Amino acid sequence: MKAVVYKGPGKVRVEEVNDPKIVHPGDAIIRLTSSAICGSDLHMYEGRTAVKPGSILGHEPLGVVEKTGDAVVSVKKGDRVAVTFNIACGYCDNCVRGYTNACLTTTAGSLGFVGPYGGAQAEYLRVPFADFNCIKLPGTPGDKWEDDFVLLADIFPTGFHATELAMVMPGMDVAVYGAGPVGLLAAYSAILKGASQVYVVDYIPERLRKAKKIGAMPIDFTKGDPVDQIRTIKAGNPANTGKDAMMSGVMCGIDAIGYQVRDRKNPREENPTQIIDDLVRLVNPTGHLGIIGVFLPEDPGAPTDDGKQGNFMIPWGKIWINGLTIGTGVTPVKKHALNLRDLIITGKAKPSFIVSHRIPIEDAPEAYQKFDERYDGYTKVVIKFE
Ligand SMILES: NC(=O)c1ccc[n+]([C@@H]2O[C@H](COP(=O)([O-])OP(=O)(O)OC[C@H]3O[C@@H](n4cnc5c(N)ncnc54)[C@H](O)[C@@H]3O)[C@@H](O)[C@H]2O)c1
Ligand SMILES: [Zn+2]
């Protein structure tokens, strides 16, 4: 089969590799119809993780069951499924509590990223614990839901999870930093939850336009300090007249960028704590921070020694005295995937507004390069299989 293989920093190639096989009776083999490229794939692409050259990338699969092991009971050949990027057993203490991001059996395994699991940017994929990790879907390949359902593997649940980490409730206002797929779907989820106002900060025009289209307020950080911009807009809104000055920020702040934050003054450099600093300046006392963007304990490509070990300075005193809560970590996709699936099926959500490019697998190397450059317009790329 054809697959997207990591060859070293800045290099992926489409290669012919062996088809995956059933190795455990609980496995299924999926024939992919769509597979998305993620901002998380870029951490591997840029050589910022321990993933070795030769690995197949990708963790956002949608397809049809081709084969099942003898122990699989809930899916069968021909079923349409998306697969959660967390590979989880479903029966360990953490999975039972809903924390499939911390599965004890697979040691927090993830497709194409953590553990021995193959990547999903390939014609076929082996799914361990298939009964648990497949999300069953209606419809047929290529239908009106194809580009929505592929986002159930990671990005839609992840955007939604960001709003859970930031404890977004109806009526609250929310600032989202980063208008990539995760930030846009965090903003979209906050709007679905009934947030009173959602601000989205970035500097890429196409992405900010998408934020505006879904009803969020785009904030271009090249036009001035985003914290000042948001406070000024808020002060000009008559609904906030008479509110205590201490509450002139927002209740919920989301970092949808992670450790590879571009420094505002010099976007060629990274400034991993800039967003946390901003959120601590912007979020009201007793408010909530959801840090959904990735931070890693080891980062071989970090520009500083502290960064290489995942150590960062953050304004802890201000966080503490303001009584802020902070939510972090990898998304437990399964926890949210079925509810979000049903929002798509009933027409209440259409997350595919983020998809910008649909490509054959042969074009993946070029798409990685352009997405990595955040080339204007490359927001979300989905590989399509015949
Ligand atoms: N927690 C999880 O389980 C989980 C799952 C999926 C993705 N992620 C992570 O979420 C993050 C975002 O993913 P994505 O696919 O949206 O990636 P992305 O790289 O496409 O989006 C990041 C956006 O942040 C913007 N940005 C950079 N510096 C900025 C700054 N100083 N201020 C404002 N905006 C800035 C960029 O222009 C870009 O649009 C990545 O770290 C990804 O790995 C986490
Ligand atoms: Zn992803």
Ligand SMILES: [Zn+2]
């Ligand atoms: Zn488990």
